Amino acid sequence: xxxxxxxxxxxxxxxxxxxxxxxxxxxxxxxxxxxxxxxxxxxxxxxxxxxxxxxxxxxxxxxxxxxxxxxxxxxxxxxxxxxxxxxxxxxxxxxxxxxxxxxxxxxxxxxxxxxxxxxxxxxxxxxxxxxxxxxxxxxxxxxxxxxxxxxxxxxxxxxxxxxxxxxxxxxxxxxxxxxxxxxxxxxxxxxxxxxxxxxxxxxxxxxxxxxxxxxxxxxxxxxxxxxxxxxxxxxxxxxxxxxxxxxxxxxxxxxxxxxxxxxxxxxxxxxxxxxxxxxxxxxxxxxxxxxxxxxxxxxxxxxxxxxxxxxxxxxxxxxxxxxxxxxxxxxxxxxxxxxxxxxxxxxxxxxxxxxxxxxxxxxxxxxxxxxxxxxxxxxxxxxxxxxxxxxxxxxxxxxxxxxxxxxxxxxxxxxxxxxxxxxxxxxxxxxxxxxxxxxxxxxxxxxxxxxxxxxxxxxxxxxxxxxxxxxxxxxxxxxxxxxxxxxxxxxxxxxxxxxxxxxxxxxxxxxxxxxxxxxxxxxxx
Amino acid sequence: xxxxxxxxxxxxxxxxxxxxxxxxxxxxxxxxxxxxxxxxxxxxxxxxxxxxxxxxxxxxxxxxxxxxxxxxxxxxxxxxxxxxxxxxxxxxxxxxxxxxxxxxxxxxxxxxxxxxxxxxxxxxxxxxxxxxxxxxxxxxxxxxxxxxxxxxxxxxxxxxxxxxxxxxxxxxxxxxxxxxxxxxxxxxxxxxxxxxxxxxxxxxxxxxxxxxxxxxxxxxxxxxxxxx
Numbered sequence: 001x002x003x004x005x006x007x008x009x010x011x012x013x014x015x016x017x018x019x020x021x022x023x024x025x026x027x028x029x030x031x032x033x034x035x036x037x038x039x040x041x042x043x044x045x046x047x048x049x050x051x052x053x054x055x056x057x058x059x060x061x062x063x064x065x066x067x068x069x070x071x072x073x074x075x076x077x078x079x080x081x082x083x084x085x086x087x088x089x090x091x092x093x094x095x096x097x098x099x100x101x102x103x104x105x106x107x108x109x110x111x112x113x114x115x116x117x118x119x120x121x122x123x124x125x126x127x128x129x130x131x132x133x134x135x136x137x138x139x140x141x142x143x144x145x146x147x148x149x150x151x152x153x154x155x156x157x158x159x160x161x162x163x164x165x166x167x168x169x170x171x172x173x174x175x176x177x178x179x180x181x182x183x184x185x186x187x188x189x190x191x192x193x194x195x196x197x198x199x200x201x202x203x204x205x206x207x208x209x210x211x212x213x214x215x216x217x218x219x220x221x222x223x224x225x226x227x228x229x230x231x232x233x234x235x236x237x238x239x240x241x242x243x244x245x246x247x248x249x250x251x252x253x254x255x256x257x258x259x260x261x262x263x264x265x266x267x268x269x270x271x272x273x274x275x276x277x278x279x280x281x282x283x284x285x286x287x288x289x290x291x292x293x294x295x296x297x298x299x300x301x302x303x304x305x306x307x308x309x310x311x312x313x314x315x316x317x318x319x320x321x322x323x324x325x326x327x328x329x330x331x332x333x334x335x336x337x338x339x340x341x342x343x344x345x346x347x348x349x350x351x352x353x354x355x356x357x358x359x360x361x362x363x364x365x366x367x368x369x370x371x372x373x374x375x376x377x378x379x380x381x382x383x384x385x386x387x388x389x390x391x392x393x394x395x396x397x398x399x400x401x402x403x404x405x406x407x408x409x410x411x412x413x414x415x416x417x418x419x420x421x422x423x424x425x426x427x428x429x430x431x432x433x434x435x436x437x438x439x440x441x442x443x444x445x446x447x448x449x450x451x452x453x454x455x456x457x458x459x460x461x462x463x464x465x466x467x468x469x470x471x472x473x474x475x476x477x478x479x480x481x482x483x484x485x486x487x488x489x490x491x492x493x494x495x496x497x498x499x500x501x502x503x504x505x506x507x508x509x510x511x512x513x514x515x516x517x518x519x520x521x522x523x524x525x
Numbered sequence: 526x527x528x529x530x531x532x533x534x535x536x537x538x539x540x541x542x543x544x545x546x547x548x549x550x551x552x553x554x555x556x557x558x559x560x561x562x563x564x565x566x567x568x569x570x571x572x573x574x575x576x577x578x579x580x581x582x583x584x585x586x587x588x589x590x591x592x593x594x595x596x597x598x599x600x601x602x603x604x605x606x607x608x609x610x611x612x613x614x615x616x617x618x619x620x621x622x623x624x625x626x627x628x629x630x631x632x633x634x635x636x637x638x639x640x641x642x643x644x645x646x647x648x649x650x651x652x653x654x655x656x657x658x659x660x661x662x663x664x665x666x667x668x669x670x671x672x673x674x675x676x677x678x679x680x681x682x683x684x685x686x687x688x689x690x691x692x693x694x695x696x697x698x699x700x701x702x703x704x705x706x707x708x709x710x711x712x713x714x715x716x717x718x719x720x721x722x723x724x725x726x727x728x729x730x731x732x733x734x735x736x737x738x739x740x741x742x743x744x745x746x747x748x749x750x751x752x753x
């Protein structure tokens with residue numbers, strides 16, 4: 001059963017650990033998130049800068065090559081055209097220009113002899129004037145004033161456009177001193193593809209960095225959290241009272257320090273607890289030894305006081321009347337001392353756990369009647385119990401319980417004391433009810449405390465102060481319970497519940513087994 | 526049996542020995558005392574007392590050992606005086622053959638009552654005999670024979686057997702037996718009965734571990750049967 005229980009507990013702990021791992025505030029998750037954020041920031045900024053620089057370099061190189069080629073071709077071919085070329089010449093020049101190594105399309109525009117605008121196109125589909133942005137056309141055709149810093153009225157201009165999702169470079173220039181205006185259109189698709197694949201690579205690298213950082217964070221968390229887990233487990237075991245729990249210390253880091261501190265603390269705690277329990281054990285043994293030691297002189301005194309008592313009771317009057325009260329006092333106080341020592345012995349036996357049950361089958365009503373009879377309480381106690389209720393209990397302990405409960409009721413409540421016995425669910429319920437003033441509410445929780453006296457002014461001759469405590473211990477050893485309360489009709493009620501068979505509580509299972517001839521047949525009862 | 530019973534009190538504590546001697550003498554017993562187990566055994570051989578009151582805690586050989594040595598040769602009644610009512614003490618004492626025990630601090634009157642009860646066990650009361658298989662109980666001679674051989678029984682064992690044989694086939698509870706044999710009040714220690722039954726079985730049964738004469742009646746007590 002305990003195995004299954006352990007397994008259940010282990011499973012619950014594992015579940016808890018998983019839940020703790022998933023909790024947002026858990027150290028592991030926080031570590032992973034922070035690591036991932038750092039990695040993401042670093043990777044994204046590095047890739048972003050790399051991409052940007054690369055893009056500029058690639059585009060600028062492609063653009064510069066195309067434009068300088070275009071310029072060269074303009075000077076070589078377009079400038080060589082007559083001032084008013086024909087459509088065919090223009091076309092031819094454009095084709096020649098476009099056949100350069102840079103693979104761009106060329107559009108040449110000029111006026112013919114009649115002043116009509118003609119256009120020569122290297123590839124009719126590739127470039128038309130409509131595709132050239134008007135701002136570029138304006139810039140190309142605008143004549144700029146000549147200054148020291150500007151030696152030419154016309155310049156080469158360029159612009160990047162996107163048409164049908166394809167990036168293009170458009171450039172335009174005008175031949176100075178009345179030549180055709182030329183435009184070029186170069187597709188930047190290869191460059192864009194290169195840059196795209198670069199972006200992909202960088203993205204993949206970033207993703208890899210993220211995954212790597214997460215794994216690293218996990219590993220780091222594990223190295224930190226494992227000792228923390230061990231520490232937590234050890235602390236829990238310590239809390240459960242396993243004071244010999246120690247951690248294996250390895251390494252020199254802060255966690256090792258913490259483990260060392262834990263070990264030192266546990267050691268000190270263990271020592272202190274051992275110390276305290278040794279002291280408690282010593283004081284308990286002292287009380288036990290003391291009551292033992294008291295018995296020897298008490299035995300002698302008791303035997304002699306009886307002789308004195310008989311002298312007192314004798315008709316002969318052999319005792320001096322002057323010292324008679326002294327003798328009576330000695331006799332009565334010796335009896336009290338006897339009771340006290342007897343009770344102390346009983347209490348120490350309970351404290352040391354050496355109290356044992358000596359079970360027998362008895363008729364409860366008979367036992368209680370005998371208990372009342374033996375103490376001459378028959379007139380003061382009203383017993384409501386049917387004969388025939390048999391129980392397997394320790395008769396001596398039942399007597400102690402009943403004597404203390406009834407004695408207490410007679411002392412504090414006054415007669416008539418009513419004792420009732422009934423059966424309830426295979427348990428015996430014995431109620432002792434008095435007709436006194438009841439127990440004050442502030443006293444009620446303490447009635448079973450040792451040496452607790454309801455009021456300091458109460459005369460000390462009322463008992464050892466151990467009676468109810470002993471009654472309760474005796475009930476507990478039977479697996480029973482005594483509760484105190486006030487009856488609504490007035491008076492205190494002590495309710496004593498007792499299982500009908502106390503034998504499952506005895507270890508060894510049957511006390512008779514030690515000496516009893518019948519144990520062979522009865523042992524398992 | 527003499528009219529004034531003679532007792533041997535073995536007790537090492539001077540004060541207790543003196544006080545008990547005083548008290549018992551006043552109750553009308555003849556008391557001889559010894560301070561050690563060895564002295565006690567010597568006095569036993571010399572004086573042949575009717576009963577021994579024996580302290581458990583003795584210097585040298587302890588009360589249990591004294592009890593065991595006496596039982597090897599003698600069947601006279603022994604009452605243990607124990608300072609502890611710890612169960613182990615009582616159990617060991619009963620196993621070593623004691624007839625009864627009294628817990629210190631003992632009241633002289635209680636001890637006297639126990640002594641008288643033990644001594645009464647040896648008294649004759651009827652003049653008949655009964656037989657249970659090979660076991661013959663002669664109430665006139667106060668002897669028990671098994672297969673014609675005399676059995677050495679202590680007065681307590683004899684009384685227990687007599688009480689059981691008086692009601693053959695009828696179960697007697699431990700508390701009943703305590704009242705009949707030990708004359709204890711309602712708070713008798715049932716272990717006295719169990720220990721005595723055990724000793725009796727060792728003497729009268731063919732196989733003590735599987736008794737055919739003195740049977741245990743589960744939940745009640747004991748019963749004497751005639752073997753089939």
